[in-house]
Amino acid sequence: MTEIHRGTVGGLTVLCVPDHRLRTVSLALGLAYGARFDPPGQGGVAHLLEHVLMAGETGREHSFCEQVERLGGHANAQTAPDTMAFYAQVAAEDVDRVAPDLCAAVLAPEIGAADFDREREVVLQELAGAAADPGDVVQDAFLAAAFAGHPLGRPVGGVPDELRALNLDDVVTAHERVFSTRPAALVAVGPLEVDRVVDLIAGAVPRRRAAEFVPTTPEPLSPVVADGPHDGFSWLCTGSRAPSRHEGDHSAYVVLACLLGSSPASVLYRKLRVERALSYSFQAWTTAYAESGVWRVLVGTDSSTVDDCRVAVRAALTEMATGGPASADLDAARRQARMDLVRTAEAPLDLAVHLLKRTWAGAVDWTVDGGIAGVTGVSAERVRLAARQVLDGLVEVVRP
Numbered sequence: 001m002t003e004i005h006r007g008t009v010g011g012l013t014v015l016c017v018p019d020h021r022l023r024t025v026s027l028a029l030g031l032a033y034g035a036r037f038d039p040p041g042q043g044g045v046a047h048l049l050e051h052v053l054m055a056g057e058t059g060r061e062h063s064f065c066e067q068v069e070r071l072g073g074h075a076n077a078q079t080a081p082d083t084m085a086f087y088a089q090v091a092a093e094d095v096d097r098v099a100p101d102l103c104a105a106v107l108a109p110e111i112g113a114a115d116f117d118r119e120r121e122v123v124l125q126e127l128a129g130a131a132a133d134p135g136d137v138v139q140d141a142f143l144a145a146a147f148a149g150h151p152l153g154r155p156v157g158g159v160p161d162e163l164r165a166l167n168l169d170d171v172v173t174a175h176e177r178v179f180s181t182r183p184a185a186l187v188a189v190g191p192l193e194v195d196r197v198v199d200l201i202a203g204a205v206p207r208r209r210a211a212e213f214v215p216t217t218p219e220p221l222s223p224v225v226a227d228g229p230h231d232g233f234s235w236l237c238t239g240s241r242a243p244s245r246h247e248g249d250h251s252a253y254v255v256l257a258c259l260l261g262s263s264p265a266s267v268l269y270r271k272l273r274v275e276r277a278l279s280y281s282f283q284a285w286t287t288a289y290a291e292s293g294v295w296r297v298l299v300g301t302d303s304s305t306v307d308d309c310r311v312a313v314r315a316a317l318t319e320m321a322t323g324g325p326a327s328a329d330l331d332a333a334r335r336q337a338r339m340d341l342v343r344t345a346e347a348p349l350d351l352a353v354h355l356l357k358r359t360w361a362g363a364v365d366w367t368v369d370g371g372i373a374g375v376t377g378v379s380a381e382r383v384r385l386a387a388r389q390v391l392d393g394l395v396e397v398v399r400p
Contacts, residue, residue: 012186012208235299
């Protein structure tokens with residue numbers, strides 16, 4: 001059982017998973033904030049803010065990221081549509097220094113012009129790399145089609161021309177007026193208790209007051225087929241919307257992803273690999289956001305077999321939507337979904353980041369044990385309904 005102890009300091013939620021067997025402490029500080037909050041014409045401001053906060057050196061001898069690495073630890077950050085996470089894993093004896101520094105760097109930063117100019121160029125280089133990766137390109141196109149006209153459909157990394165037009169004030173304003181008003185949480189996993197975590201960061205957390213968030217419901221989704229020109233190796237991304245964090249049968253979509261995932265025990269593996277040898281690389285997963293969710297399958301294949309892969313995915317979904325999964329396949333998928341969570345729970349840094357995302361920075365109640373119980377109890381009928389909903393709004397996108 002994974003026990004989660006809660007505390008608060010300055011409006012920041014603290015979630016602590018004490019584990020005195022560990023010699024490290026894993027920290028994940030995050031907010032219910034991401035690319036969907038980028039103002040029109042400023043695509044990428046959230047992503048750039050993440051970079052500036054993690055790598056900024058203004059007022060510091062070293063950036064937070066470099067400081068952690070000099071201690072022998074590991075640090076990184078990531079931006080998603082409606083979450084942002086800054087995380088580090090350090091030796092337990094270094095947490096007294098690292099925990100308050102993480103909070104200060106993210107929640108009360110000094111953002112300087114040199115940091116802004118440097119990190120904007122770094123982000124533009126990152127986007128250029130992503131644009132050269134068809135697997136990234138097809139997923140951006142898929143989300144744009146699944147959430148057309150909605151903030152969830154924006155490219156998480158940003159839009160290069162809009163990034164180039166940003167100035168320092170835009171980033172500072174994003175931090176002060178939006179970032180700083182979103183729910184925030186610090187997750188700690190390691191040999192310490194929640195009261196100690198609160199004491200460590202108390203002087204580094206400014207008083208926070210979360211502003212009300214009014215969600216925007218996406219327009220109803222109709223089936224979409226968007227084939228770009230593709231020669232040679234190509235990527236097919238197919239799927240549909242899924243339940244949000246707050247409603248719907250998320251667990252059924254998790255199990256459906258296992259049934260159509262990359263495991264040799266999956267239904268799609270048999271169709272793509274065993275029966276036809278159509279693809280080596282494919283995977284399926286589901287993600288919940290505050291306003292909606294998305295379920296998808298990503299398949300890499302030669303352009304000459306894209307249509308065959310498309311037919312195979314549709315056939316697997318139709319099989320699930322018509323009669324539900326066979327008993328043995330359902331049992332294997334539930335076991336895989338359960339073990340995914342067990343493995344996460346036993347990897348401290350993964351657990352810290354996962355808790356941060358699944359609780360939406362402390363705003364949603366979620367536990368590992370509850371997640372395990374949820375996927376373990378999924379029935380064939382619940383999977384059938386999930387597959388039917390995916391088929392009813394199926395989005396298919398192909399890119400080279």
